[in-house]
Amino acid sequence: MIIDILSWICLLAGGVLGIIGGIGIHRFPDFYSRLHAAGITDTLCAMLILLGLGLQAGWSIAAFKLALIFLFLFFTSPTASHALANAALHSGLTPKLDRDSRGAKS
Amino acid sequence: MKSYSFAALLFLFWIFLSGHFDPLLLGFGVASVALTVFLSKRMNVIDHKSYPLHLSSKLPGFFVYIFREIIKANVDVITRVLGWRGASISPQLIDIPLLQKTDLGAVIYANAITLTPGTVSIELSKETITIHALTKEAADELLTGSMSNEISNRVFKQ
Amino acid sequence: MFIAASLAILITMGLALARALAGPTTYDRIAAVNMFGTKTVLLIAVLAFLSDRNDLLDIALVYALINFIGVVAALKLVTQGDFYSSDRDKREAEKEEPE
Incomplete structure (x- = not known):
């Protein structure tokens, strides 16, 4: 029973975080800051939803597979973000920066 | 030595993913693990850096x-x-x-x-x-x- | 409760799709598609529990990997126009002598 409630809380929180991330990619002004909003949905949102499902699954092969899905997302999402940001910077897309930013290059 | 532990881990991974113990499916598992280990050895990726077991x-x-x-x-x-x-x-x-x-x-x-x-x-x-x-x-x-x-x-x- | 979670994920996917359509740059679109793919993985996982079919988890597992490879391939195609040459090598060769 307690586990059910916990998993519901996790699932709902994950869903809400996903929507917040979705709002973020529309509110932020440029590509680089949108990557941070997409980062919310890649990390904490995925973590919470998979944790909620894992609590429902209990100790089984399904839980192992959920952990594996999480691990793959955990390893691939920063790599994809880094590749995107790197490619964007090298193609000459300049980020909108704050005025008093220091040490900015190019 | 490292390739043996690599093969053992891969086979454990296969068993967890499939959840079946028929001889046929275990045979497929052994074959895929052997192929993967062979290819990884050829690509030289089983070393201290790419396989950081330590x-x-x-x-x-x-x-x-x-x-x-x-x-x-x-x-x-x-x-x-x-x-x-x-x-x-x-x-x-x-x-x-x-x-x-x-x-x-x-x-x-x-x-x-x-x-x-x-x-x-x-x-x-x-x-x-x-x-x-x-x-x-x-x-x-x-x-x-x-x-x-x-x-x-x-x-x-x- | 799984229905509420899948609805929330669907809304997020809709928002990501809107960003992918709105653009403005190609990289925005690829980032939005990447996010869409991550949400698809989660949606498949939730659907596996909703319809009580654990086989779907395997599909989610494979989709997580395909999504990553697809994004990197699309990025490679956009930045250098083909899948096989490495423009990082070219860049480094211009900067310093190759080893």
Whole structure:
């Protein structure tokens, strides 16, 4: 029973975080800051939803597979973000920066 | 020696994924594991760097640390997305010194930076990492180098 | 409760799709598609529990990997126009002598 409630809380929180991330990619002004909003949905949102499902699954092969899905997302999402940001910077897309930013290059 | 432990791990992985114990399916498993190990040996990827088994005992401590950082950074970015308490963004593009000595350390550090929302590592060179940070505070925290120190202490300290 | 979670994920996917359509740069679109793919993985996982079919988890597992490879391939195609040459090598060769 307690586990059910916990998993519901996790699932709902994950869903809400996903929507917040979705709002973020529309509110932020440029590509680089949108990557941070997409980062919310890649990390904490995925973590919470998979944790909620894992609590429902209990100790089984399904839980192992959920952990594996999480691990793959955990390893691939920063790599994809880094590749995107790197490619964007090298193609000459300049980020909108704050005025008093220091040490900015190019 | 390393390829034997690699093969054993892969086979364990196969059993967990399939969940069946018929001779036929186990035979398929043995065949795929053999092929994978053969190809990995040909590609020379079973070495100290690509197959860091010696670090696996350090993983739990590192994961605890990185989860705490992810949750902290997420809360910060969420308040800025929603604009609570007048929170605003001040994007920064900065270079921070790369204090990790090994390639593996540099990759772990850059990945940890990207995993925490609010900071994305853009370019990795020998001495510096170029970072795009959503806020000045996040950039300042990275400039203190505390995350680099934590990774050195938690992952690479004997 | 799984229905509420899948609805929330669907809304997020809609928002990501809107960003992918709105653009403005190609990289925005690829980032939005990447996010869409991550949400698809989660949606498949939730659907596996909703319809009580654990086989779907395997599909989610494979989709997580395909999504990553697809994004990197699309990025490679956009930045250099083909799948096989490495423009990082070219860049480094311009900067310094190759080893």
